Amino acid sequence: MEWKLTFLGTGAGLPSPTRGASCTALQLKGDVWLFDCGEGSQIQLMRSTVRLGKINKIFITHMHGDHLFGLPGLLCTITQNVALESKPALKIYGPPGLAGYLRQSLNLSYSILGYKYEVYELVDDIDEETAGEIPPESNFMPIKTTAPPHFDEAAYNLIHRQPDGSWLLFEEDGMKVHAAALKHRVPSLGFVFQEGPLPGKLDAAKLIALGVPQGPLFAKIKSGQSIEHNGAVINPTDVLGPERRGRKLIILGDTCDCTQLYKIGQNADVLLHEATNENKDMEKSIQNGHSTPSMAVGCAKALCVKKLILYHLSQRYKPVGEPLKEGELSVECLLEEAKASFDNTIVAYDFLSVNIPVNN
Numbered sequence: 001m002e003w004k005l006t007f008l009g010t011g012a013g014l015p016s017p018t019r020g021a022s023c024t025a026l027q028l029k030g031d032v033w034l035f036d037c038g039e040g041s042q043i044q045l046m047r048s049t050v051r052l053g054k055i056n057k058i059f060i061t062h063m064h065g066d067h068l069f070g071l072p073g074l075l076c077t078i079t080q081n082v083a084l085e086s087k088p089a090l091k092i093y094g095p096p097g098l099a100g101y102l103r104q105s106l107n108l109s110y111s112i113l114g115y116k117y118e119v120y121e122l123v124d125d126i127d128e129e130t131a132g133e134i135p136p137e138s139n140f141m142p143i144k145t146t147a148p149p150h151f152d153e154a155a156y157n158l159i160h161r162q163p164d165g166s167w168l169l170f171e172e173d174g175m176k177v178h179a180a181a182l183k184h185r186v187p188s189l190g191f192v193f194q195e196g197p198l199p200g201k202l203d204a205a206k207l208i209a210l211g212v213p214q215g216p217l218f219a220k221i222k223s224g225q226s227i228e229h230n231g232a233v234i235n236p237t238d239v240l241g242p243e244r245r246g247r248k249l250i251i252l253g254d255t256c257d258c259t260q261l262y263k264i265g266q267n268a269d270v271l272l273h274e275a276t277n278e279n280k281d282m283e284k285s286i287q288n289g290h291s292t293p294s295m296a297v298g299c300a301k302a303l304c305v306k307k308l309i310l311y312h313l314s315q316r317y318k319p320v321g322e323p324l325k326e327g328e329l330s331v332e333c334l335l336e337e338a339k340a341s342f343d344n345t346i347v348a349y350d351f352l353s354v355n356i357p358v359n360n
């Protein structure tokens, strides 16, 4: 199964003509999962090869506008891109307040979606007194909303944090999705996607030598089932190599500290980490809850990831190839700062696609 990331908005704070506000798509097996939805994300989607009607899960890292202001509009536009009667409920995951935000914006704009959506908020099961002792930026207490549910809201569920400090969002087709809290100016989340173990590589030459014709029998044994040919039973273990580790992907919201992710984020294949400012602005970055390339590298090394992708870049850094006026900087300076100590780094740009291959 293909895992393909497409960056639709790699800018921090606000959209610009050359870099959209935060939005990333993951295409898997015909489905599209969307991460954050800053203002203008639907236009970016229309310009890309990602199909709006295929979006069936949306993950919001935090409630800042540059990650969220595009969501109500996108939900309305999806209506025009799907067969409504057959559309399963769209699942939306995120921090406390997400359901209330959607109720208010969809109700007050008299929006009709025509399909159902479900909201899952990642919360802490704490009382108000305990919550009062927690700094607001790391407080995941549910936010009560007085707004009535929107007509198309099919469910509003709370997912409680587990004793190990992480949230288990769901487990589906062997894929486990967890989240952990990140340090930022408001409650922020990092999502971890762990694919289940994959069957070993098929030794096609061995099967052919046994006289099995290429075709459906190959596919059957590759999927882990025994086959019968010329009266003999061939088991997957006879012709498949050792089981392979599934892929692991980490997508982080804004942060200046991802230590809470260390337990669940180890040995990922790909890490998407913000790099809002360059290294010389580290102090200011931390004050604002953001990261520099060296901080992103620190996280990548602590998590033993294979590949680091920098995104959420200040609009101050111009895209590669754009002519620079005097005093202007290119995103290449962010890339160089990261590559100095973590070679397998790339810097994302809008409409970049990255395939995450299966481990061999």
Ligand SMILES: [Zn+2]
Residues within 6 Å of the ligand: 012, 013, 022, 064, 066, 067, 254, 312
């Ligand atoms: Zn942001």
Ligand SMILES: [Zn+2]
Residues within 6 Å of the ligand: 062, 064, 184, 254
């Ligand atoms: Zn933010």
